[in-house]
Amino acid sequence: MDNYLNGILVLVLVLNLLSLGTSRINTIIKAVSVQGALLGVIPFVVHQHLTLPAIIVAVMAIALKGVVIPLVMVHALREAQIKREIEPMIGLMPSIILGAVATAFSLLFASQLPLASEHVGKLLVPTAIATVFTGFIVLITRYKALTQVVGYLILENGIYIFGMLLIEAMPFIVELGVLLDLFVGIFVICIIANHINQAFSSMDTRRLVTLKE
């Protein structure tokens, strides 16, 4: 079972790099939705005896992160009529390298951590740290509001992987609450992004600092 788990987590890492390296917002949304759906599969792979809460969380995660949120974002993208991140704060190549360094760091760092014995051979912790880092990098270095939302989503995916470590101890209502918050948050951000776009004909966050009441 660990092999399937590690296989999925490695694909998550690859999708991190992909979302750092592409300038098309459509591609990065697709990458993140595939990532979310992959993460939803993890509970089925990790646990020998699945409990009902775990199944509900997994199915909700796949449905929300894999289908609903990407649809909302693609809709917002179409309304806003933008296709690509024109000029990220640091270039695409440096951000790939930054992501690679962060991933390498988290791989090495996680092997130093005192982990519970059942988590040692798995890639859960390094992938979680690397995904959180990737989310940070996307959030910090991109100017378009929608890409920043995607960065937030990647960040949440990383935290979700951390949650996989505790899935038996953590009440599932917490996880569902997080998913609901995430959904509502992104829904609202996408609507706001549309309104910003209509009002100012730009979604560049650098120009949003001049907004006044």
Next chain:
Amino acid sequence: MLDTVIHVILLLVMPPLLIGVINKTKAWFGGRVGPPLLQLYYDIFKLMRKSMVLSDTTTWIFVAAPLVTLAAVLVAGLLVPLGHAHAPISFVGDLILFAYLFGLARFLTTAAALDTGSSFEGMGASREVTFACFSEPALFFAFLVLAKISGSLTLSDILRATVDVSVTASAPLILIAIGLFVVLLAENCRIPVDDPNTHLELTMIHEVMVLDHSGPLLGVILYAASLKLFVLGGVLLHIITPSYAAMRWFDWPLFMVQMVCLAAAVGVVESVMARLQMRHVPYLLVFALISCGFGFLLLIR
């Protein structure tokens, strides 16, 4: 012995078929009939019967390059185990020879391109060498991972060892499989990197270097290019589908089916993607390099 004979026959005969499969797949995606499956064989035979036109500025390098390229790729093909069988030639450290045979082929192709004295071809040569800088380390990282897994430095052993360990070391293998697939596309100038069908654009790489070759030399170049796809595909297949049934009459057809499926997969990639902008190609190759590097990092940490 019989395995060796089949290996050599497949190596000599099958490669142009792969290009046919790729073109058929692309035609099917586009809703066209497409060229016949064996078109490249016809092309090569036709070119072999023609006469050559040689420019006055060229020297012997121009004639030698396609022949040496073909020889280098053929030897590389003899080093790689195809399917279940051992490679005909194998010794300790032959993975270095394998990588540098491709390096030799590339060097002579670019040298021949420079030999024509055309600035256009020089541009193609410069691009080819630039992109090789990224794809070669990726190949080496992939071999490092395989060597670490199998504890051997012989290409036959490290590629066939994936049969046993695919269960315990799946994560690095997935990473290097992704990396090697990108290297396969880049080395053979397939679509995300280069479009093999265009002939008059400023962004092509391999095609521009061979513009001045004609007749039998062009035939040799076309054949060597398809052979390169076949050899690298043979390496990649060991990582993607490592299981074989140790029965000769079953394994060889299975290998051929897998190879055709790989060619079809390349065709699908070419159909759904556009060619990348020239300045974006290094991103893709760095991605492949990082992917193979992570495979190594995962293994040694």
